[in-house]
Amino acid sequence: MSEARSSQNSVKSAPRKVAVWCIDHPITAVSLYICVVSLFFLAFPRVDFWASGLFHSAASGFAAENVPFLRDVRHLGPFLVRVIAITCLAVLLAKLLVPERGPLMPLRMPVFLLTTLILGPGILVNSILKDNWGRPRPRSVEEFGGDLPFQPVWKITDHCDSNCSFVSGEASASMWLVSVAFLVPPTWRKAVLAFVLPLCLILSVNRIAFGGHFLSDTLLSWGLTLLLVLVVYRLLYVKDPPLVSDRQLDAWFTVSGRRLQDAFQRVSVWIRQGWRGVVRIFSEH
Template identity: 30%
Template sequence: MNKKYLNVKLYFWLLFLVSSLIFVSFPQIDLDIASLFFDGKLFSLNGSWVEGILYHSVRPLIIIFALSSIAIFIYNYVKKKNLLGINSKAMLFIILFLTIAPALIVNATLKENWGRARPAQTINFGGQKEFTPAFIPSNQDGYSFSSGHTAAAFSLLGFALLAKRRKRLFISLVLVYGTLVSIARMAAGGHFLSDVVTSFFIVYISTHILYRLIFKEDSAY
């Protein structure tokens, strides 16, 4: 199970496949989990400061990390140094993992074309649109599948993989942060469980594949 395919462990591929099949075969799971955050009128974190902080923290963090990486790259190029290992390959990796998974796959492809209504928009939770299972395109004109904020939050994993020291710690911090953002989005009625789980797997798998393609070595995690 620890064998890797395209730099991703076999059990991760299997988890993604099994979880996807479960969400398609048993869509009630999404409704049951969403109902845990719904009191009959509102979703528990909808409009709360907690959800607001987590929701609005994602973009600034990505911008800060991206601009810092660019600044370090320019410094290294001018000074002929290798501060934090941000060289041309690292910059290419950063550009690609911030673009391909969260921007192109999740936002441009899935969110813009799947049409799945958000939990708070469905009849099940006081809205006017129909609930549709994950991975099934619909005509509800929604942007629930899959979660853009979850994908963006977990995309910070790419920066963690570039760490020379305490890589395991940084990866753990990203996973915790991404999980909190995902829970906040569900608790605010913005996404179903399948939305955030799918975004996580897309980002995790894509980031590790890109790492292998660019650096010609396994990411070790």
């Protein structure tokens, strides 16, 4: 009896141990996730057809893309990304324009958010993968009424020139929203994740329902984006010393802001002198 209980306890504790290990080794865990997902879809590519087929019918195609409410939902993720990006830029710009004042928030925060947004959804996903891997979208492949052959994950083809299916840009942008949870106080972290993770799932499934991406595009986009966020976070916050500190950023923006002010003043003086010269010339005649 005691052996049976011990065996049940060990089975129950196994997922907890895995979760603890993943939390302690996040970069390794996400790297393994990317490898496992990639190998799974290379071995079982028909799973992509099955997932997309849940939202497709021969008569109406991917009908979800014609539902106004779902089209509106699609814009929620990009809207939140724009709001956060504009806020970050405003914080940095305010420090440049008023260098004598302290920043509105520690400057590593906007630098971290903008860096991960540019490198992840911007460069890695949209500029490198989507524009070069050439994977046709589900709505374009023969199995769903299109005229292009299905292509597996990670295979570079010439069936699509740009903005292709592999990987999902909107899934990447929605997963990027998780980066906010790294910066909020620990007591807020669960609340932020409770909002962002379901939103990420909804926005990503929405793209599959529209025939815009395969399931594998979405799952790999999540992993690649989260991996990049974790690496940048380690460089800026975990590494000792960090790649750059709040104090160093404050000093750099202060010096740059003062130089900018000096440049504005010189230009202003030059314009005033030029204007006076023009006025003098016309007054003499």
